[in-house]
Every structure is written in C-alpha cells, then in structure tokens.
Amino acid sequence: MTEAAPRAPRAGVAMTAIGVAVIRAWESRRPDRLYDDPAAQLFVDAARRSIGAGPDGEERWARFEALAEQFYEGRSVSVRLVDDDVLAAVEAGCPQLVILGAGLDTRAYRLPLPGELDVFEIDLPELFAFKEPLLAAADARAVCARHVVAADLRGDWAGALRASGFRAEVPTHWIDEGVLGYLRREEAIRVVDTLTDLSAPGSRFGVAQFDTDQHSGRYTELRRLVRPGADGPREPSGLGPAAGQWLGEHGWRTTFRAWDDLVAPLDRPAALGSRDLGLILAVRQ
Numbered sequence: 001m002t003e004a005a006p007r008a009p010r011a012g013v014a015m016t017a018i019g020v021a022v023i024r025a026w027e028s029r030r031p032d033r034l035y036d037d038p039a040a041q042l043f044v045d046a047a048r049r050s051i052g053a054g055p056d057g058e059e060r061w062a063r064f065e066a067l068a069e070q071f072y073e074g075r076s077v078s079v080r081l082v083d084d085d086v087l088a089a090v091e092a093g094c095p096q097l098v099i100l101g102a103g104l105d106t107r108a109y110r111l112p113l114p115g116e117l118d119v120f121e122i123d124l125p126e127l128f129a130f131k132e133p134l135l136a137a138a139d140a141r142a143v144c145a146r147h148v149v150a151a152d153l154r155g156d157w158a159g160a161l162r163a164s165g166f167r168a169e170v171p172t173h174w175i176d177e178g179v180l181g182y183l184r185r186e187e188a189i190r191v192v193d194t195l196t197d198l199s200a201p202g203s204r205f206g207v208a209q210f211d212t213d214q215h216s217g218r219y220t221e222l223r224r225l226v227r228p229g230a231d232g233p234r235e236p237s238g239l240g241p242a243a244g245q246w247l248g249e250h251g252w253r254t255t256f257r258a259w260d261d262l263v264a265p266l267d268r269p270a271a272l273g274s275r276d277l278g279l280i281l282a283v284r285q
Ligand SMILES: C[S@@+](CC[C@H](N)C(=O)[O-])C[C@H]1O[C@@H](n2cnc3c(N)ncnc32)[C@H](O)[C@@H]1O
Pocket: 013, 014, 015, 016, 017, 020, 021, 100, 101, 102, 103, 104, 105, 122, 123, 124, 127, 151, 152, 153, 154, 177, 178, 179, 182
C-alpha cells in the first residue's frame, strides 16, 4: 500500500520555502552550478503535484515559477554565500548551527559537515509536515546531528530549541536566510533579542542589509500568492536599516561586507551596483 503524498502548504509564509526550493533545483541542474541540492527537485515535484492540483492549480504553479525566476540570480548566489559561511564557521570549530525559518533547506544532508555538529532547523509545523515525510520516503540521511524544531518564531521558540538539545553555553552560528523579513519589525527584533541571550561569546550571526522595495512588482506578486487578498499597505518588517547599530549596542562586533564584492568571484549577474548593500557579519563578544 502506498502512503498519501504530504500536502504542500498552499498559502501562508511556509509556501515561500517551495519557491526557494524551485531556485535550488534549477541551480543544481546547471553544469556551472554553485551547489548541488538533490532533494530540492524531490520537494518541487511533490509541491507541484499538490499545488498544481485543482481547477486553478496549473495557473497558480506557473505564477509561482515565474516569480521564482525573478528572484533566481540573487537568491541562488546567496545560498552559496551562506554555504561558504557555514563551512567557515565549522572550520573555525563552531559546534552548533541554528537555521531560523529553515524551510526546505538540506544543508544537514548535502554539505560536508562533521558528524558531531548539531544542526537545529526551526520552522512552522506545516512546513515540517510536508518536508519530513518526503525526506523519510527518500531514505535521506543527515551527515550530522539534525534536530527538527517545529515552532513559531513569534512564540516561545527558545524553549522548543532548548528542549531539542540546544546548548547556550557553546558558540552558535545563526542563519537568517529570508525569514526575519516575514515578521513585523517588533517581532523580528524580539527574535534577535532572544538569540542574543542564547549566544555564547564567539557566536556568529549574518544579517542582510538590503533595500528590498516591498512595493516593487515581484514583492507585490509574492504577497498575492502567499496571502491572497492582502493587498493593503504594509507595516515595517524585518530588522530594518538600524540592524547593525542595534547589534553593536547589544554586545555584537559587526563588520560589513558589500554584496557586490561577495558575489564578484561567483561570476553571476547578481551585482547590485551599490556599496551600501550587503551583509553584516556579527560576532558575539
Ligand atoms: C523564504 S522561506 C526561506 C526558507 C529557507 N531559509 C531557504 O532559504 O530555503 C521563509 C521560511 O520562513 C518560515 N517562517 C515564516 N514565518 C515564520 C515564523 N513565524 N516562525 C517560523 N518560521 C517561519 C516559512 O515557513 C519559510 O519556510
């Protein structure tokens, strides 16, 4: 007897993870790929069967792919930059990694990580209800100690993280790869306040400093797909332009790396033409 395929999230922020999986699947197919994520295609196929079903399914999936195309270059190089940062942190001896809003990330499977590294993936329960059965059915084996933390970052995620074996007394490498931007400003700051409390000296946290124009076509279309009917004015979200200052005032030493310098060696048309946009690397003092 075959088990029913897990349902992909058809609305809500958890659905955005599928868009990034589409991007990683496309990248993995290229001969000049920046990384290889074999599970991405598995997730995409299952999502397509689920989202693409029903009367408006095919049209919805086509809009979804068209949107992924618009985000492709920037998002794909940023996956590689985060991979490189993770490997550098591990090389420097960091014993645990926490991925906030991990989505369909499979770094615990696809990167050459040490077996004793603890990787905590935090995301909403509906996301893991889709992801975990697919990984299990594919008999995928994590190369390190992977911990699934089904929790809402607007709630007591720190309690759930500790209950999964997280140790606040050793350094952590924290990853925000596109989740804080989905939280209201005060919620995003609360998340960083909490992770600051959980960060032993030497912990690292990367923060994007981008001027994402939330009114531009691709962001409007993204909101329509994720929250149909929610076309109204938006409140401030994410950490905002004062992120570096906030971190500096809360015990982090920050350095800024211009995006254009980071992407130059990757030989992709992803430069933004501004020295002000880039990534803040914060190290806990
Ligand atoms: C754009 S996706 C990025 C996923 C992943 N980091 C990647 O790069 O593939 C944003 C992710 O944040 C998760 N997310 C959004 N709001 C969340 C919340 N309040 N608590 C936990 N996860 C959340 C979504 O479910 C989704 O998986």
